[in-house]
Amino acid sequence: MATLATPAATLAPDARAAGQRLVNEWLRNVQTAPERGQPVAYVFVMGNAIEILRVFGFELVFPEINSLQTGVRKAAPDFLARAEDFGFSPDVCSYVKADVGLMLNDMQHPSGARIPRPDIAIASSLCNVYIKWAEIWERHFGASTFVLDIPGKRFASWRPIPGSPQYDADKRWVQGQLEDLIAQCERITGRKFDPDKLAEVEANVNEMIRLWVEILKLNQGRPAPYNSMLDGLTYIGVLNAWRGTPEGVAYMRLLRDEVAAKVARGEGRVKDERYRLIFSGTPCYVNMRRMVELFELHGGVFAASDYLTYAAGGLDSSGLFYDPARPLESLAEVTTLASQLGLSNHFFSHHTLAQQVKEYNADGIVYHGIKSCRTVATSMADNREYVTSRYGLPTLYIESDLIDPRYWSDAQIKNRVDAFFEVLEQRRLLKGEA
Amino acid sequence: MATDAIDTESAFTSILARCHALSLRQQIAGDDAHKAIGYFPVYFPEEIVHAAGLLPYALLGGGNRVEVRYADARIGSFVCSICRTTTELGLNHSLGEMAGFFAQPICDAAKHMAGIWGRNFPQQDPQILALPQNVSSPAAARYVYDEYQRLRTILAEKVGRAITDDEIRASLGVYNENRRLQRALYAIKRDDPSRLSTVEAYLLIRAGTRIRREEHNVMLREALDLLARRRVRPMDKPRVIFVGGFCEQPPLEMIETIEDVCFIVDDDLLIGQRWITEDIPEQGDPVWALAESYIQRSASSPVQYDVRKPKEETLMTMLREARAEAAIISAAKFCEPGLDDQLALSRRLDREHIPHLVLEFEEKMTSFEQMAMQVETFAETLLFE
Numbered sequence: 014m015a016t017l018a019t020p021a022a023t024l025a026p027d028a029r030a031a032g033q034r035l036v037n038e039w040l041r042n043v044q045t046a047p048e049r050g051q052p053v054a055y056v057f058v059m060g061n062a063i064e065i066l067r068v069f070g071f072e073l074v075f076p077e078i079n080s081l082q083t084g085v086r087k088a089a090p091d092f093l094a095r096a097e098d099f100g101f102s103p104d105v106c107s108y109v110k111a112d113v114g115l116m117l118n119d120m121q122h123p124s125g126a127r128i129p130r131p132d133i134a135i136a137s138s139l140c141n142v143y144i145k146w147a148e149i150w151e152r153h154f155g156a157s158t159f160v161l162d163i164p165g166k167r168f169a170s171w172r173p174i175p176g177s178p179q180y181d182a183d184k185r186w187v188q189g190q191l192e193d194l195i196a197q198c199e200r201i202t203g204r205k206f207d208p209d210k211l212a213e214v215e216a217n218v219n220e221m222i223r224l225w226v227e228i229l230k231l232n233q234g235r236p237a238p239y240n241s242m243l244d245g246l247t248y249i250g251v252l253n254a255w256r257g258t259p260e261g262v263a264y265m266r267l268l269r270d271e272v273a274a275k276v277a278r279g280e281g282r283v284k285d286e287r288y289r290l291i292f293s294g295t296p297c298y299v300n301m302r303r304m305v306e307l308f309e310l311h312g313g314v315f316a317a318s319d320y321l322t323y324a325a326g327g328l329d330s331s332g333l334f335y336d337p338a339r340p341l342e343s344l345a346e347v348t349t350l351a352s353q354l355g356l357s358n359h360f361f362s363h364h365t366l367a368q369q370v371k372e373y374n375a376d377g378i379v380y381h382g383i384k385s386c387r388t389v390a391t392s393m394a395d396n397r398e399y400v401t402s403r404y405g406l407p408t409l410y411i412e413s414d415l416i417d418p419r420y421w422s423d424a425q426i427k428n429r430v431d432a433f434f435e436v437l438e439q440r441r442l443l444k445g446e447a
Numbered sequence: 448m449a450t451d452a453i454d455t456e457s458a459f460t461s462i463l464a465r466c467h468a469l470s471l472r473q474q475i476a477g478d479d480a481h482k483a484i485g486y487f488p489v490y491f492p493e494e495i496v497h498a499a500g501l502l503p504y505a506l507l508g509g510g511n512r513v514e515v516r517y518a519d520a521r522i523g524s525f526v527c528s529i530c531r532t533t534t535e536l537g538l539n540h541s542l543g544e545m546a547g548f549f550a551q552p553i554c555d556a557a558k559h560m561a562g563i564w565g566r567n568f569p570q571q572d573p574q575i576l577a578l579p580q581n582v583s584s585p586a587a588a589r590y591v592y593d594e595y596q597r598l599r600t601i602l603a604e605k606v607g608r609a610i611t612d613d614e615i616r617a618s619l620g621v622y623n624e625n626r627r628l629q630r631a632l633y634a635i636k637r638d639d640p641s642r643l644s645t646v647e648a649y650l651l652i653r654a655g656t657r658i659r660r661e662e663h664n665v666m667l668r669e670a671l672d673l674l675a676r677r678r679v680r681p682m683d684k685p686r687v688i689f690v691g692g693f694c695e696q697p698p699l700e701m702i703e704t705i706e707d708v709c710f711i712v713d714d715d716l717l718i719g720q721r722w723i724t725e726d727i728p729e730q731g732d733p734v735w736a737l738a739e740s741y742i743q744r745s746a747s748s749p750v751q752y753d754v755r756k757p758k759e760e761t762l763m764t765m766l767r768e769a770r771a772e773a774a775i776i777s778a779a780k781f782c783e784p785g786l787d788d789q790l791a792l793s794r795r796l797d798r799e800h801i802p803h804l805v806l807e808f809e810e811k812m813t814s815f816e817q818m819a820m821q822v823e824t825f826a827e828t829l830l831f832e
Contacts, residue, residue: 100794102778102786102807104525109787136752138580141554144752145787152791160752162581164594165552168574169565182593186579189586360562360575384525387783391530391559395521399566412524 060137080111084298084416088123165357188345212337224265236281287312294381327355377407466650505656529695548573553750628667640710691777692716708826713769
């Protein structure tokens with residue numbers, strides 16, 4: 014049975030500084046991996062089998078994070094233009110195009126880091142674009158690609174029941190592929206698979222997720238101590254990059270303590286919190302501060318977001334924890350369950366969102382349709398129609414993009430947000446709650 | 448023209464007219480509506496549905512004949528037309544009360560179709576048939592087998608009885624014959640393109656998605672018999688292949704526009720109908736035979752990752768086997784897999800110095816003048832090379 018490792022380094026006294034330090038350290042590690050002879054894996058945030066890659070000592074590159082960082086750093090237009098000049102359609106996912114722009118920029122990222130080439134790329138079926146993206150790497154780098162097919166939920170009320178033939182079939186499939194992946198990693202690294210190391214990584218993930226679930230729940234109180242779509246985005250960045258490590262555990266503990274302390278002090282993210290909202294969809298990284306500001310000006314805070322589930326591996330959904338006593342089997346089980354309970358929820362999220370409204374005592378749902386992300390956004394408008402008519406919940410639908418500023422229309426979005434708050438205000442007046 | 452030649456042409460035209468009418472029909476005919484199992488592209492193991500006595504019904508969108516009144520308010524503005532018009536056909540009740548609805552994880556938009564259907568037509572028991580992306584894994588056939596057995600159980604519940612192995616074997620026989628007949632059509636198109644145009648072959652194959660497979664077999668046998676006797680005057684046009692029609696279907700007018708100046712000697716139009724490339728064994732466990740054939744005897748498309756079938760190599764093989772001199776590399780608007788492959792394929796053709804034309808289409812497009820000009824210019828370049 015593995016025990017938790019002690020953090021190797023002392024973290025900074027506050028979570029923000031600690032998170033920044035960890036992100037910088039991660040980027041440094043990634044950048045220096047080739048000279049240290051360390052293998053590099055490209056992975057996505059959903060369905061990535063990081064636990065196995067850690068056993069083999071891969072440094073992890075998250076191309077989604079590279080791409081979103083081009084947006085945050087206002088470099089996206091140049092990277093997107095390079096990819097479009099190369100021949101990619103304007104209708105292709107802007108994350109993919111920013112990454113192609115990076116390749117065409119000789120892997121020189123606007124953060125200053127030079128991103129190394131992959132020794133392996135893991136693309137899960139949880140987003141089909143992952144697979145097309147990995148095909149681009151196959152062509153560009155000659156990289157070895159591993160497609161991990163993880164069956165999602167088949168319909169809205171689908172419940173995987175451990176021990177049922179259906180569950181066993183899905184789990185057997187995932188486990189078979191993980192065994193293939195292990196064999197591939199052994200070939201690439203020349204190392205033998207170590208199940209004890211896997212158990213150790215899983216124990217660290219368990220602790221990180223236990224703390225993460227606590228942090229999510231702390232936002233159920235009023236006022237919400239953090240904004241899911243601003244502060245939350247930095248939390249999951251560290252969670253992803255340091256998943257399964259002692260440093261990741263230490264960070265999550267520091268963060269949990271900090272958030273809990275804010276709750277104890279009655280300190281909210283928004284000074285005078287008037288409206289609590291659920292955010293559904295992916296962020297607009299190129300204008301996220303502005304987007305959040307449009308809501309906070311009205312005293313609105315995003316208390317929760319489905320993004321914090323699927324962009325963080327989905328393990329927070331329904332109490333999923335590894336059993337390090339049977340590490341590989343447990344990895345197959347939790348990977349399957351995380352897909353079916355959390356990561357594939359975009360297609361059937363109407364009931365979950367309505368449930369989140371209750372749990373977080375929210376006033377409504379904001380849907381952010383993203384041109385680049387059909388995984389998340391294809392049927393949002395239909396979802397909204399259902400939630401509004403079935404549950405009578407106030408909802409807002411806005412559209413822009415992940416990192417392409419051409420799709421951000423400030424005046425139009427502001428008008429819609431203002432109108433939404435007028436509706437919320439009127440509802441409150443009608444209920445006599447003003 | 449001799450009388451028998453006129454009769455042959457007239458009989459063939461009459462079959463095509465029926466096929467055309469079937470392809471335009473948006474409603475499911477009469478009693479079939481309650482027996483239809485609608486499925487979204489690309490491939491679906493129709494044999495299991497057939498064995499249950501139900502009607503497999505390929506959902507192919509509304510083409511350029513449906514007015515979108517409801518679906519625009521339900522689907523993002525950045526989503527392909529086939530998702531939009533299929534939703535429209537549901538919301539405007541054209542599809543009626545189907546007995547079932549299946550989407551597959553071919554792309555992210557398609558997966559949402561199960562959610563849309565679930566919220567709007569829960570009585571149709573909509574769901575995802577989770578066909579895998581990692582088909583080269585040794586564990587893949589067993590997984591597909593399990594998923595097909597799940598489908599078999601669902602359909603058995605719908606018809607209130609078990610679906611026997613013998614029934615599925617019989618369906619394999621019907622479909623094996625159907626695929627042989629389709630292959631025969633494609634062989635004519637490839638070897639003697641003046642005898643059978645792509646629009647004609649397309650209509651003949653598309654009709655199979657709207658009628659019972661036994662009836663379709665009769666139709667194709669009759670068509671092949673007539674084609675053998677058809678009088679043709681050989682024409683001289685550039686031989687090209689067309690790719691990009693694996694899911695959303697280009698309008699007929701677009702294919703006609705290309706065929707005005709080129710022979711399309713191979714294509715991926717309605718590839719799901721021809722997904723299994725050889726006969727499925729009719730002995731042994733028929734569900735295993737279906738599952739194993741999906742892995743081992745299958746075609747290729749941009750929405751299927753298969754390390755054994757690199758996209759560019761598949762294209763080069765297609766060109767070589769069809770003895771084509773050029774390619775039309777097409778993609779539906781907003782189709783991420785198609786658009787990604789379009790670039791990769793055209794770059795490979797550039798490297799090989801193989802002439803090609805890149806086209807984007809939408810099933811709902813109605814104007815083809817500009818495309819005609821592009822295609823004519825392309826064909827002229829081929830003739831003068």
